[in-house]
Amino acid sequence: MKNKNKRTRMIVYTILTLLAVVWVLPIIWIVLTSFRSEGGMFVDYFIPHHFTLDNYKMLFTNSTYPFGRWFMNTLIVAVVSATLSTFITVVMAYSLSRLKFRWRGRFLQGALVLNMFPGFMSMIAIYYILKAIGLTQSLVALILVYVAGAALGFYVQKGFFDTIPISLDESAMLDGATKWDIFRTITLPLSKPIIVYTTLMAFTGPWMDFIFARVIMGDNIQNYTVAIGLYTMMTRESANSLFMAFAAGSVLIAVPIIILFIALQRFFVEGMTSGAVKG
């Protein structure tokens, strides 16, 4: 019996390790490629023959692909839009979970319907609306689009608020607290996990989105975010020679996000599970 258990455990370890290798290998490959000094897009070996830091240096010294600037752009967009988006999402989720008003049910249905249209179906129209108010190709436009999108992405957060016992609100109301007091002093302090989750999601969004950003920024390379920047590096004829620089750029974006994910793993799991449980 004991031996059999040991054997199964060994099998499980082997499978898990194999799978972990499959999952981690491509990521290790990017990291190794970012230090590779020879070859181009396609090589037939895993470990580089010569290591160098030139790929990283190139990102910050050339003027055609101003990676440093892209990085700052993305950081600004990410910080501002994460702050505003979190506020908007939480406020919407709270209103729709806790405040009873006449159009609440219809609003929820309407939001569900709106969310079912493919997001970038309206991309072109958004571009012209931004153009009409003279904002295209600017970071403000990008922030505006991300933040406006946050107003309809409240389902996970609403699910979370739904689980906070309503008796807490009621007893505070008996003590004469207004709804605003309740939101500020009771609900918000209890919502730390979901606020962290929302902020994390909103913060990582701009580092990953390249569709909207590409349409809005057009050819204004100076205002690119890292995602479109790196993506354009790979679509030009220069893709082959720039591949290692692309890998280096990828590492530079991925590292901060990975650190954030691992540091905030608990909140991330909690957010995803509360979304899954409540739907």
Added chain:
Amino acid sequence: MQTQKLSVREALKVGDWRMKLSAIIMGTSQLLHGQILKGLWFLAVEISFFTWFFARGIKSLQSLITLGTHKQGFVFDKKLGINVLHQGDNSMLLLLFGVATILVVVIFFYQYWVNLKSARKLQELDLYHKSIPTLKEDLSALLDSKLHILLMSVPVAGVVAFTILPLIYMISIAFTNYDHNHLPPKNLFSWVGFENLGNVLGGDVASTFFPLLGWTIVWAIMATVTSFLFGVLLAMLINAKGIKGKKVYRTLFILTMAVPQFITLLIMNNLLNDSGMVNTMLMNWHVISHPLPFLTDGTWAKVTVIIVNMWIGIPATMLVTTGILQNLNQDQIEAAEIDGANKFQIFRDLTFPQILFVMAPSLIQQFIGNINNFNVIFLLTGGGPMNSDYYNAGDTDLLVTWLYKLTIDAADYNLASVIGILIFTLSAVFSLFAYKRVNKMNNLG
């Protein structure tokens, strides 16, 4: 005292002249009742609306019907004696402004209704000799009984401007001939009714639409089911009794979720390329003599995208399942063990149904998400390999990537818009059906 609530219509009938005048001049009732700021607001709304409406609005609505009558071109200028470029109308902007005008009119009527309702309230307060709320009281109501108005106004305005307006505009496009032959500002486009819909469902684009629809559904089912099943399996393995280093394994898999998809997918594209590392290594080891067409053969590519999608989707399911597993009812499982159930039976009859039960709503969402899964297809295969039987699409193109190509590459906005509406219909019908089933299940359980 029993207060009877008056409807707006009744209030207009039985109300005093202040109420009646409010129906013509907004804000009168509020002003005459001493709610100066509120009254001035309504008055300002009315004045600015009508000024704008007569100056711009009417023309804008007229243009919405014609979508422009003057084509861009050279017009002979008698004074100068030469041909001068005449800018002409831009159908696209006319349509956009027309839709915006309708929205503004709707918003105005909403304000008008709010004005009447507020006047009705004043009328009612008069009737029962109650005091009129002061500005201060109105403002403090915003923090309490009307908190939702304070909190939601700005976000909802954003939704109207950046979701609803563009959406109505794009839906309208589906009924025009805005394609590569009718591109503003050079050319005008006009209303064509249901012609595009007919073209997609039964015309010459149908031979592209239906195969892509079929593949989109197959893809959505396969992508959702594989990620779910293997994600659950992975979670079971990691959380199995006696396995050490659970946290390390979990972190390794989460790592892949933190790397932006466009990076991992472009890397996968590179590795699986005909001259990519996987193929060249296999060839160097003499396992194969020709590169495997992971991305260049239609059938291969379809399998490849599903497998690569597992690489992306499994960690997320694993993470959620782990959360569920940790909250499972252990008593039940122990009882089953005592009764002699083996591990597979426990999984099949106890653990798995519970996981499925909890995850059903998120599975529905994932399925919808996969119908619209742009990233995986676009970055991995770009929809390719191109299929010459299709109009502007390749073998692995989903409807949503086809939509993108129709807009960006082919400039057939009308077709793209019809596809968008059809994708919406597909998602809506499916989720309506699925949520009903899930609710039934929940009620029974």
